[in-house]
Amino acid sequence: MDHFTTTDGVRLAYSIDDFTDPWRPSQPLILLHSAMSCMERLRTWMPRLVRHFRVIRMDLRGHGQSEVPGPDSELTIDRLIEDIRELMALAEVPAAHFVGTSAGGYLSMRMAMDHPDAVRSLSLFGSTPGFKGGQAQAWLPRIRTEGLRNFLADTITDRFPKDMIDTDRVNWFLDQAGSTEPKFLERFILLMDGQDWSDELHKITCPTLLVVPGAGKIGDYSGFDRMKESISRVDLRVYENMPHNVWDSQPERCVEDTLDFLGNEGFLEPQGTAANLSAQSKETVA
Template sequence: MTEAATFTASDGETIAYYIDDFTDPWREAPVMFLLHSAMGNSERFYSWVPGLARHFRLIRMDLRGHGRSSVPDLSAPLTMDRLVDDVVELMALLRMEKAHVTANSAGGYVAQNLAMREPEKVLSMAVVGSTPGLSPEALKWLPRIKKEGLRHFLADTIHMRFDLASTGPGMVEWFLDQTEQNDRDFVVRFIGYAATQNWSDQLHRIRCPSLVILPGAETVGAAALYDTMRDRIPNVRMIAYEHMPHNIADMLPDRCVADIMAFHRDTFGYPGADRR
């Protein structure tokens, strides 16, 4: 009941995606796109899928340059519009006029810009650990990543991402294994681009019902920007996971899924609202 596929984007890059559908066959299930973090891939949602795919037809897309998607040549433009285009083109391929969009960290950058640029396509937006742009402080990571490699840099700064008192070493090692698989040069390029973008002044354009789940001890994004999201997104619910660093989607997946499900029940009356 999980389908893996790829498609060719309009600029020739290969974009990989998965469809997870464990909904009742006799019901028309709502569609939810899942967009992962930078340095991640769709597998990072392994712990989210069981709780969501029973109620939503999930579309997990590997962002370009990540997972099974192709790595663009350094000469190819990297823009937020292009990242949004990948989602829009996949929606068109699957003949989906609109969908719920849920995303983690940098995937949330794409989700926010999709909701602003194509509001008619986004029924709702839920983002976890995602601000309107990456903090410029992240530019300081790039020389270390180039010199030391992704794994060494992330291992040395792992306290910025995980609460090590409550996170098992197995998860940390799996996270490092996953991130090490990325193309280092593309990661440097992606982070460098994201750290120069800020759309705080455009957040009022997000008109769909929105959920922002934030780490109370944010260590990667600019924490003050969560206040900006609260103040400028017209229809938003904010939930803080107190004392937690950035990677709450990995550390607390069941809590994230429960809060996302509650948001959908309260806002749309589903999933599961009419079950007998």
């Protein structure tokens, strides 16, 4: 993990990991987390991703190991996008594949709409076209009175399957997500609650993987229908009976679907001895 300071003076945490074959060109992939999260929550994604991509993660401002901005600091979608662009400049990455979970997907979409040359592909997990029409107005009073961790524990089945409740994984999630600074989180949620770019989805022209949690209740899920209709190149995959946080509960499946999608789009080459032997076997059969 390292840190950089944005042009408006906020210190943000980031990490760059690359275990691709050193004799191959390394493609950058930017992995963006959800609200109340951090890059560490996507740790289990890393072993498979870093064999294929130079993976760049960051803690969004006010999250994880990044600085919590003061109450008078700017908090807009444009500012969050600028944070990403400044990290890309630091990493000398003009364009990348973007993978986003929930709010991280919102920002990935905005990157694809506003800076299309910087986005080679999108992989979106539980990300509708903004959070307008979501549950923010109902959440905030409960968070203020109950506390964030208690609120998350009481609504845990909105995020995890019932058979995972009271497991170490879910308890760790509650500790991590519940540690988000409440006043900043309220600002962040209210910002996202005002976003709806359904009428701009046609601007997304890159290949897009859209993963829909089949039993999701967070956000306006009719947005997925609008995305399917408006984005020209969509690979839609539904995780039946899965609540919203599929990236937390089904990390291996999420990574495999991401790699499968990117492979189908021609962004991946077979790697390693096993892949070469498989290719030779196919040639022999042919």
